[in-house]
Amino acid sequence: MFFHYKGLQFESTPERPDPVFAMKLQELLGGHWGELTVAMQYLMQGWNCRIPGKYKDLLLDTGTEELAHVEMISNMIAKLLEGAPAEQTARACEDNPMLAAIVGGQNPQHSIVSGGGPVLADSAGTPWSGKWIVASGNLLADFRVNAAAEGQSKIQAARVYNMTDDPGVKKMLKFNLARDSMHQNQWLAAIEELKDEGLEYDPVPSGIIDEEFDEYSGQLWNLSAGSDSAQGRWASGPRPDGRGDFSYVDSPEPLAPEPTPPSADPYLYATVP
Amino acid sequence: MFFHYKGLQFESTPERPDPVFAMKLQELLGGHWGELTVAMQYLMQGWNCRIPGKYKDLLLDTGTEELAHVEMISNMIAKLLEGAPAEQTARACEDNPMLAAIVGGQNPQHSIVSGGGPVLADSAGTPWSGKWIVASGNLLADFRVNAAAEGQSKIQAARVYNMTDDPGVKKMLKFNLARDSMHQNQWLAAIEELKDEGLEYDPVPSGIIDEEFDEYSGQLWNLSAGSDSAQGRWASGPRPDGRGDFSYVDSPEPLAPEPTPPSADPYLYATVP
Amino acid sequence: MFFHYKGLQFESTPERPDPVFAMKLQELLGGHWGELTVAMQYLMQGWNCRIPGKYKDLLLDTGTEELAHVEMISNMIAKLLEGAPAEQTARACEDNPMLAAIVGGQNPQHSIVSGGGPVLADSAGTPWSGKWIVASGNLLADFRVNAAAEGQSKIQAARVYNMTDDPGVKKMLKFNLARDSMHQNQWLAAIEELKDEGLEYDPVPSGIIDEEFDEYSGQLWNLSAGSDSAQGRWASGPRPDGRGDFSYVDSPEPLAPEPTPPSADPYLYATVP
Amino acid sequence: MFFHYKGLQFESTPERPDPVFAMKLQELLGGHWGELTVAMQYLMQGWNCRIPGKYKDLLLDTGTEELAHVEMISNMIAKLLEGAPAEQTARACEDNPMLAAIVGGQNPQHSIVSGGGPVLADSAGTPWSGKWIVASGNLLADFRVNAAAEGQSKIQAARVYNMTDDPGVKKMLKFNLARDSMHQNQWLAAIEELKDEGLEYDPVPSGIIDEEFDEYSGQLWNLSAGSDSAQGRWASGPRPDGRGDFSYVDSPEPLAPEPTPPSADPYLYATVP
Amino acid sequence: MFFHYKGLQFESTPERPDPVFAMKLQELLGGHWGELTVAMQYLMQGWNCRIPGKYKDLLLDTGTEELAHVEMISNMIAKLLEGAPAEQTARACEDNPMLAAIVGGQNPQHSIVSGGGPVLADSAGTPWSGKWIVASGNLLADFRVNAAAEGQSKIQAARVYNMTDDPGVKKMLKFNLARDSMHQNQWLAAIEELKDEGLEYDPVPSGIIDEEFDEYSGQLWNLSAGSDSAQGRWASGPRPDGRGDFSYVDSPEPLAPEPTPPSADPYLYATVP
Amino acid sequence: MFFHYKGLQFESTPERPDPVFAMKLQELLGGHWGELTVAMQYLMQGWNCRIPGKYKDLLLDTGTEELAHVEMISNMIAKLLEGAPAEQTARACEDNPMLAAIVGGQNPQHSIVSGGGPVLADSAGTPWSGKWIVASGNLLADFRVNAAAEGQSKIQAARVYNMTDDPGVKKMLKFNLARDSMHQNQWLAAIEELKDEGLEYDPVPSGIIDEEFDEYSGQLWNLSAGSDSAQGRWASGPRPDGRGDFSYVDSPEPLAPEPTPPSADPYLYATVP
Numbered sequence A, B, C, D, E, F: 001m002f003f004h005y006k007g008l009q010f011e012s013t014p015e016r017p018d019p020v021f022a023m024k025l026q027e028l029l030g031g032h033w034g035e036l037t038v039a040m041q042y043l044m045q046g047w048n049c050r051i052p053g054k055y056k057d058l059l060l061d062t063g064t065e066e067l068a069h070v071e072m073i074s075n076m077i078a079k080l081l082e083g084a085p086a087e088q089t090a091r092a093c094e095d096n097p098m099l100a101a102i103v104g105g106q107n108p109q110h111s112i113v114s115g116g117g118p119v120l121a122d123s124a125g126t127p128w129s130g131k132w133i134v135a136s137g138n139l140l141a142d143f144r145v146n147a148a149a150e151g152q153s154k155i156q157a158a159r160v161y162n163m164t165d166d167p168g169v170k171k172m173l174k175f176n177l178a179r180d181s182m183h184q185n186q187w188l189a190a191i192e193e194l195k196d197e198g199l200e201y202d203p204v205p206s207g208i209i210d211e212e213f214d215e216y217s218g219q220l221w222n223l224s225a226g227s228d229s230a231q232g233r234w235a236s237g238p239r240p241d242g243r244g245d246f247s248y249v250d251s252p253e254p255l256a257p258e259p260t261p262p263s264a265d266p267y268l269y270a271t272v273p
């Protein structure tokens, strides 16, 4: 169960409105790697975590924080949209190319649909999707996704940071950037902790390791012309999982012949010989 | 440019059809973490990689291999669908609950839409989406996603592996599992190589680090009841990025007051006081 | 079965083209609350209405009218797109920021995909989705959605109305606004009629009322800081459904302890203690 | 900002697992009218509410409660999935049509993707979409949607309630049904309060009323054969908005002639006469 | 503008309910090539057709007919769902694997969401999308899509026809199959008429033909191993467009060197050498 | 299995960047009829083709070529985005409406998400969907879709061709236009070959022809006012399938009476009389 405080986790006040930037900031709210994604991702992972204690609590602490970020960015977008040109017409734009550019650069739904508030969509207007969260039940696999998610979302925050010179927006983003650093750090630390405690090891999921064809689990197949890829540590020497060495297959060939297509049920009306 | 061999990378022949399992196997073809996702993800990262040489080649080698996996799984699904009950009616099922169960457990589109072949959708029938690939241009950030993707897809392959006892299917999956291990290993190795070569470092993206509010980049906010999360290495001691120590905020408070909503343009017809 | 007249329900002719506005007008055609939504919603409700007579006829009368609105808006968008800058290049824009702004503010698909006609998408380019219609089979529940839909669509029409000064567009929208008023009125009237005739009553669905835990059906839980919400008629006094009084739970507590996560099947490779 | 309690708002423990029912229960979690929809809808409305005080607080109280419902249903689904047949193969099903039926009736992603936990999708596996929430900024319009949403979600809860005889599931749903009743009541009460306080009136949005063509705002157009629809209170007598009377157009005719299609830019390669 | 008749275009009455088949029949209603697709496709093409007269009228005649098909299939699905096991629980299924299979083979939304009526989705539950219609403004290009659409939808109708032995369903489908034949015939005839009248010719769009690099418009590149494809009429001899001969490129080579990736703006934080 | 060459099929180098055009070019990469659609469509058709030999090889030759087109367009988009205004803020735009227009006309995700590379989406930002490919197993039906697809994609390429004056972009598009011509020609030729070899005939699928109600397979129903449509070759005379003549139904009537709605299970809480 949750309790909501009216205060914000961090100040979220632009110096002045900027509707074109508001559309860009949507990426951090309702984008693939936006705040709603990580909020729902960590909460779903936490609720379904089979180990009581520190991992579960960490997931729920962080998921709950991300809800506060959803709130902060939502508030910021609404303020950036204050006074956005809702009633500016083609005629009004005619003498004012700058106004025309602003009208053209906005997300029209910021006026028409949400009436000056945010939408649950990304910076291209694509609605947020429940497929964007990941919660597999395997903590090592999921913490890898979490660390990766914080990396992608920090890159996006960094890019957006340079698209504004509004001191109020930049101030909030400096906080968000720092939290993205913390969360990258914490998931990387949690990955180490999981492995140190013997709960999981690489490659995930550890439980299936005996079933796989081991002879193919270290080979790099050179399938794009040139063997530049032979020069990295992924082509020879010990593998990070400590289970053997890498090797390089310079001129790979198909291991199986051309398959014979299955015969077709006549009721499928497929074209047959 | 690509060239296609008619042979398959690895043998992909079930001992007998199994249309219910074919639906499950769709997850590995057209699912969030299926073969089409990693194929397009690595190719897009590779084509847009700014560093000529080993990293770019590794991405294109692997993306090209994943196309062969799309082909293998597609072929397997078609063979699993051979003779699937395309013309079995309610009357035929009436005396045969087993047939009824099979008919009910299939993806109807495997007959109606694709005529005994695979669809570009996951095991719940959701179509593959272009939003599922990641290519940010930052290699460390993207390799993290790649390693995470191979973990998720190996878990899914492992789960599916246990849902069949068909020796032919299991044989192919033993190969896929091994390749998932290789790819986890190679991206983990590539992450180390990138950092060793000084091309990127944690937290990504390294170039923005001076802009963030450093005082918040090590704090764990305890926002879910109980302080179990204080017991992990993410709550105290040195951070993985080597830039300072973690700290624990046991009773966090909002840092900003309740925000004042922006005033509303009358043409938005928002409700105002 | 339907018959189509070539004439339009109402005049739909702009004074002059305006491709930027055409993109906005898409919200009223293919948006969440656009004409296609209400057309399909009322028709599906009508076809599936179990009561022959006035309710069914009202649904089909109105759904059929909404198809005429789909036609009117489609025609208007095509006319607004007449002569839209299909061949204007970067070079042509260079000396003409106003042209650049128009090119930038258009939906590119209005030229590339539909060749100067409308698309079945909203003002942000998101395709219309079959999930946007509602037809539950319960008339009171569905008429509530219908009245709400007409409210949302009228707000959007009103906002769009102020984004143009074209007398032809405004003339058509004055008609659409009036029809949105009519439809709000008619669904509100139909809600009253349903209740007066004893066909349904609040809260919907009436048939389940004896199963619910009555002690929780009047409580307002104060879960966001502050008790401002205690001051409304929803916190004390009689409920609209006439089944009891509201009450205010000022300091709510969870009614159940922390749940124990289910044990995990080993074949799921979840992380377990 | 939010704080999370480990306890649940209400007990959520099934007597025994039931993976087929778990798939159905997804509708209440990640469906069009599921808990995530109302949670995000009320929070977004609340954060963007321009009137400080009781309406805003009511929205945030209720949105925060809905997050607790997301948690309860998520927990219930995970428990219903305990021991779901993750490793049951075609061979195992052969002698056991009941097992085959269970395997066929499950959402395969409950094993393959989420490892025994819920997904953010509905009962047909369609991912939750950010387009399903509504927050227009007009409180009367939005409260109408809110009351309608609670009606739809209560119908769905009632239907699902009858698809199980598990006392634990039914106990939780009795609570959910009651909360749906409360929320229908509260939004209906809030609609009255808004109107009594003169903040909004019908038809919404009140501010545009003078612009519309009044002669069309009371007419029912008989566009589906038969005049059964003339018999309701929506066809004659006073309108609910108090702004005039209804009238019935028995044999409606198009008010405008067949439109002339716009001429086509040659660069669009449209077919022209 | 449209007028609706209460009668159906053709009889649509099953002999008895069959909820599992109802799910399959959804493909013909809300699938990629279902009735809603062709209805909206022909209407949008017709409304935007620049040539008054026979082509426009044909499009609108047929689009209007397809709306009647939407109605027929919707009605059939509702009747097939009559008495579908809405309240059958796990316990009831335990002794009745046949019932379990039926429950598992249904679309749960047919009960939970639409209350015994159709949904606007396909047989896998994927919602209908506005992206599935095509209307480019070029009649030859669009008639090609129309003829292709009728072929796909007839295949799907034929497959579904063999999945039932209900005489009532089969009777309706015999009509639908015939209409699919008619519509294939009419679009093929219209393609010929367009070309005979000199309005368009192959390859579409005819207006761009002088701009393309003619030397590449007849070459078949052999990019999949083996030269079986050299044996068809597409590899040598005159082309259907009458503009030259086909030729076969047996061992194709890239025509351009490896591209140099663009340099990266530092604010994008891409990894650079 | 595939092999990748580093060289491009054809030169793909713009003279100078143009981020606004890059957004438009996305339609040819990730749009409904873009290169990814035809690549996956032909490969899936080829892998599932039941006839070994020339048809299968043709499909795989062409599908493999389309992957090279995905690569060419991806590369072009990245180059067009070089130096796109990633850090241009509202303040910088204020004195420079041209810059403002460019910023407003871009897809923000080209900077924020993909860091100067392409996305797998269309020109309106809608993600590519697995539903956009077609592979039914019936070669005649699928080749019709293929010919239609090449027509639509050539129209889009032609439109985009006129939206740039960059000689490098135009040079690449001259090649793409020629390949679209080739592919239209080859699928039209393959349709003839299939019919000449007696593998399929019109209307598809030929195997169902005896089941349909023949009396309705030649009638044109005049359902939109006016009988202009009687004047085409689709209204009288021999049908293209050679199976009879067309006829014209000038005043069509419903063939079935108003349907009786099915009775409702009480547990569905539908509104009943």
Ligand SMILES: [Ca+2]
Pocket (backbone or CB within 6 Å): A222, A223, A224, A225, A226, A227, A228, A229, B057, B058, B061
């Ligand atoms: Ca290589």
Ligand SMILES: [Ca+2]
Pocket (backbone or CB within 6 Å): A057, A058, A061, B222, B223, B224, B225, B226, B227, B228, B229
């Ligand atoms: Ca905690």
Ligand SMILES: [Ca+2]
Pocket (backbone or CB within 6 Å): C222, C223, C224, C225, C226, C227, C228, C229, D057, D058, D061
């Ligand atoms: Ca409160």
Ligand SMILES: [Ca+2]
Pocket (backbone or CB within 6 Å): C057, C058, C061, D222, D223, D224, D225, D226, D227, D228, D229
């Ligand atoms: Ca009527």
Ligand SMILES: [Ca+2]
Pocket (backbone or CB within 6 Å): E222, E223, E224, E225, E226, E227, E228, E229, F057, F058, F061
């Ligand atoms: Ca070949």
Ligand SMILES: [Ca+2]
Pocket (backbone or CB within 6 Å): E057, E058, E061, F222, F223, F224, F225, F226, F227, F228, F229
């Ligand atoms: Ca006509």
